[in-house]
Amino acid sequence: MTHDIQIIGGGLAGSEAAWQLAKRGFKVKLSEMRGSGDMTAAHQTEGLAELVCSNSFRSDDSDKNAVGLLHDEMRRLDSIIMRAGEVARVPAGSAMAVDRDVFSAEVQRTLEEHPNITVIRERVDALPETGLTIVATGPLTAQTLAESIVKATGQDRLAFFDAIAPIIHRDSIDMSKCWIQSRWNKRTEASNEEGDYINCPMTKEQYHAFHQGLMDGEKTEFREWEADTPYFDGCMPIEVMAARGIETLRYGPMKGVGLDNPYDTTEEHPQGRWPYAVVQLRQDNKLGTLWNMVGFQTKLKYGAQVELFRTIPGLENAEFARLGGLHRNTFINSPLVLDRQLRLRGAEHIRFAGQITGCEGYVESSAVGLLAGMMAASELTGADWTPPPRTTAFGALLSHITGDAEAETFQPMNVNFGLFPPLHDVKKKQRKEAYTSRAKAELGEWIAGTDVVPA
Structure with a gap:
């Protein structure tokens, strides 16, 4: 098939752009x-849009949460990632989580069945010299192509480490020591009847021993060329968080607030008291046979992981479908090398999309892929491209990547209300709702006035 455009990379962003x-x-x-x-060092399958880290797209609340708002905006533009996400959805409280295998299969099926898409399994070693192209190779870009990108941009690659959380077989969890509950008993239409998280409680003594085990456990060693590579705060290894102080985890992924331990009841707390600390597991597939350890991204070596994580109450006999891991991510200095339409300065036939641009997160990567696809469609039709308003989640994220961020200190960024034009005249308690209501209204106006949006 003669093609109008080539997309390099079949991850979330590349799939969405296609x-x-x-x-x-x-x-x-x-x-x-x-x-x-x-x-790659992190993928386990050949499936398009494979999720290599968590199975969560984070909050689906579009009224008070920036990433939930981004979900809403993507749905309004008929995102394939949001479509497939609904097909593969599993219970996760107010978050949107998916069965990763079902999700990938649905994206791949939809793209391969489309008459305008040809999927070619090939490694591209250099940026094309001609022809409209979108590079969406993600944070695990092959070394040869990465070198070509460095040559074209004239800038050293920026990089950070990304960690992966373990996944456990449900039938190996001892439910006589754990219980199912969502924090504060919050439910959504996708929720399980009892709750969406398996909670493994810890006493003070158990927590302190576990913390010490994280500190003492054998860690993955870095190669010499990786020594100065920083972590991204949104995917921090749990032992790195633990090193910040003994209480850090109790106010992060291991907080017991809002969870009633039924094995620790008193006359004052007949439903159960909050545990000193807790390890939460979230459903990872539709069958409910696999559950991932929430916030437990780790660089512990495999043997150390098994030994330490089996000290967690309820996980003494845990069988791991996947252990945690660590891989090096690569991204470009987008504010310096890309224009406002994600085009490479000096080679405007090439656009970048997804995590390689310095956005962080599944949804953000997909959103930038969606925008890159729309920009390319606008160029192919000869229409003028009007960017989404900065007051929208799309616009705020795009503006950060392509110029609002300082090039000297540019780091991967999740969408958040700090990227939006401020609403100082709105009371703080009402500000999140004000941001989302403004964004929804202005996105609607943008869609109505943009020629390239209808499909």
């Missing part, structure tokens, strides 16, 4: 390295 272009009538060649004999 979908946005194909449904507008453009022929897309989607090049994906996995399946050609090559594999």
